[in-house]
Amino acid sequence: MATLSAMRPDEAERVQDELRTRLVLPAGRGPLPGTVVGLDVTYDTGSDRAVAAAVLVEVSSRAVLEVATAAGEVTFPYVPGLLAFREVPLLLAAIDRLSQPPPLLICDGYGVAHPRRFGLACHLGVLLDVPAFGVAKTAFVGTGPEPAAHRGAWSDLTDRGEVVGRRVRTRDHTKPVFVSAGHRIALADCTDLAVRLSAGFRIPEPTRQADISSRAALRASQNG
DNA sequence: GCGACAG
DNA sequence: ATCTTGTCGC
Helix, strand or coil: HHHHHHHCHHHHHHHHHHHHHHHHCCCCCCCCEEEEEEEEECCCCCCCCEEEEEEEEECCCCCEEEEEEEEEEECCCCCCCCCHHHHCCCCCCCCHHHCCCCCEECEEEEEEEECCCCCHHHHHHHCCCEEEEECCCCCCCCEEECCCCCCEEEEEECCCEEEEEECCCCCCCCCCCCEEEEECCHHHHHHHEEEEEECCCCCCHHHHHHHHHHHHHHHHHCCC
16 A cells, blocks of 8 residues: 555654554453454565465364465565554455454554554554454563463563563463453453463464464465 | 664 | 574473
8 A cells, every 4th residue: 555655654653643542451351252363474585575364263172264365565664663564454455355354353463562552463453443462472562570381371561660461371381472452352361362272382373373374375376 | 872673 | 574404302
């Protein structure tokens, strides 16, 4: 989209500040959905091509119910704090190809654990007004103690005096992931889902399957 | 001022 | 993110 490719970093930050006024963060826990949608984007080396994947997963069984992908050109560069402007266009296209609107989104990245409290999960959640949260693999914003070594253990991620997320252990003796709420969901529910949706791997199935599907679709579009 | 910095 | 095989450990 031309408006995105022409946007400068300072303008993008203004957009985040504007969209943040629509952010809804419930104080307490709520009912959990029966299905969720995991999201991820895979980039081609040496070109602007990329493929986004949206994978619908049943919470109780962690089974993949549907996969949708969208390929295209990425125009916005990777800038820490502005990841959404790079990934949102293709992610929205992939989500749009699902046979049903997403009940809840799980993003590969952060939610409110962000310099301006508006990471990728907040951005997508607000645009679609759907519950959303982020599961990141590496540190970005926030500090805190190491959670206990067993699956299910977690510790607070604190930034500028606020708890913005949690480091969550999804597997025994494995490096924890960084969980933060995005929109219309409490951190405790995000933590619960991240652990329940993990099965033998560090990354929860929805996001893990989205990574696998987007990667496979990119390779397929390059070869066959 | 310098370094660090989701994917 | 991506370039990349086998290998050690839970």
